[in-house]
Amino acid sequence: MFSALEKANVLTEALPYIQKFSGKTILIKYGGHAMTDQKLAELVLKDIILMKLVGMNPVIVHGGGPAINEWLQKLEIKSEFIQGLRVTDDATMQVVEMVLTGIVNKKIVNLINSFGGKAVGLSGKDGKLILAKKKYLTVENPKNSQGAQELYDLGWVGDIVNIDPALVHSLIQEGYIPVVAPVAAGSQGETFNINADYVAAALGGALKAYKLVLLTDVEGIFLGEDSGSLASELTAQEIPQLIEEGVIKGGMIPKAESCLEAINMGVENVHIVDGRKPHSLLLEIFTKEGIGTMVVK
Template sequence: MMENNKIDPIQTAHVLSEALPYIQKFSGKTIVIKYGGNAMVDEDLKSGFARDIVLLKQVGLNPVVVHGGGPQIGRHLEKLGMKSQFVDGIRVTDSDTMDVVEMVLGGLVNKEIVSLINQHGGSAVGLTGKDGDLIRAKKISSKEAATEEASELIDMGHVGHVDSIDSAVVDMLVQGDFIPVIAPIGVGKDGASYNINADLVAGKMAEILSAEKLLLLTNTSGLLSKEGELLTGLSIDEVNKLIDDGTIFGGMLPKIRCAMDALNGGVNSAHIIDGRVPHVVLLELLTDKGMGTLLVRS
C-alpha cells in the first residue's frame, strides 16, 4: 500500500522479516555477481546496484563483483576513430584496441563501480586479472570470418580465455571485509594482456572461490521456453535437453554453459536475472519469489 510515495511500515516490516531466513542461510557465504548490460548504463540502476551490494556485505554475505563493459569500450573506440570488427560476437582486439580495453575496463568502468559502492558506505577495491597474478589467460585460436569473396581465418589478437585463477588476493580482500570488483582482463605467460568474456571470468571465479551462488545479470528476464514463459528451477540434465531441442540458442548459450560449468565445478546454484529490474539482486537472493532463472546441480 502506497501513500504519498511512502511504503507502508507494515509492508516494510514484512519484507525485512521475509529476508531474515535467507540472510541467516547465506551469512558468510560468497556470492559472485556478473554485472553488465543495462544495469551498467542506467544511472538509477547503477546507484541501486551499488547500494544493494553494500547491503549484502552489511548483513554478512561476501559479494564479489565481476563486470563487463562492451558498450563503453565501443563508444571510446568510436571517439578515437577506431573501428571494431566482430567475429561470432567477439571483438577482434589488436594491440591498440587492447590499450583502450584496459583503459576503459580497468580504469573508467572499474573505478566508477568502486566509487559508487564506496559512496553508499561500502569498502570496494578494484582489480584486474593482472593484479596479484589473479587471472592467467590463454590466447584464443583464430576464428573463421566470412568475407564477400570467401571465408578467412582471423587472428583475434588479445582475446583470451581463463587458463587459471589464483584467488589469494580476492581471499585476502574478502577476509578483510572489502568488496572485490574485478575487470575481466587476464595476463598471459608472456606478460601480454588479454580481454576475456566477463561471464566466463565470473563463472570460473565462482568455481575457484567455492561460491554459494553465481548471479549473471542480463538484459532479459531469464531463460524462456519456446512459448515465451520463464523457466526456472532447472537441473543440468534439463538444461542439456533444452539445448538439444533448440530452446536455448544464440547469445544465451554461452551464459548457460558458463553457469553449467560453475555448477559442475561445485557452485551450489546459478541464476540468470534481469539487470533492468531495480534491486533484482536483492529480489533474487532475499525474497521467497525470487527473479529470473535458477539453475541447480540436480
C-alpha cells in the same frame, strides 16, 4: 508507500535468508549492458552493500560492452563480434583495458565507496588473479559444404588457464567488496581480454561461491521470440544443444557456457537475472520468488 509495520514485516521475512547466506560468497557478474542507467546502477550497488552489511561476501565481476563501444567509436576503431566474443586487435585491446580497468571499474568502486561501502578494484593482472592464454574459436567454415570446422583467430581474446584467488580472499576477510575487471595477463606478460561471464564463472568456482548471479539486460534465457518463452529453469545438459540450435546466441553464448562451467566447478546456485529491474538482485537473494533463469545440474 509502506507503513512502518509493513517495513518491519519485510525485514523479519528476510531474516531466514540472511541467516542462510551469512558468511557465504555470492559472485555477481554485473553486465555492462545492465549498467547504462545511472539510477539503476546505484540501486544495484546499494543492494550489494546491504548484502555485505548483513554478513554475505559479495564479489563483483563487471563487463563493459557499451562503454568499450563508445570509446572505440570515439577513436574510430571498428569492432566485430564472433559468437558473442569481441575480436580484439592491438588497438582494441588497449581501449578495452583502459575502459574496463580505468573507467568502468573505478566508477563502480567509487559509487560503492560513496554509498558507504568499501570496495577495491582490481583486474585479473593484480596479484596474479587470472592467468590467461590465447583463445581460438572453432567455427564452421561457411565455404565448406561438409560443415568442416576451422580455428578462428580472435586476436587478444584470452582463455583462463589459472585463477589464484588469494588476493580476493584477503580483501573479503578485510571487509572489502572486490570489484574485478575481466582483463588478464598471459605467461609472457601479454594482455588478454576475457569475456566477463567466463571470469565470473571461473572465479566463482575458485572461491567456492555459494551462488553466481549474472545480471544482464534481458529477463533470462528465452527459448523463443516472445517474453512468454522465458525459461525459468534449465538443466546444464540442455545448454550445449540450445547453443548449437541457435536458440542461445550472441552475448548469451558466453553467459550460458559460464553457467554450465560454474555448475561443473561446484557452484550450486546459478541464476541469470534482469539487472534493469530495480532490486532484482535482492529479490533473487531474499525471496522465494524465482526470477530470471535458474540453471541446475
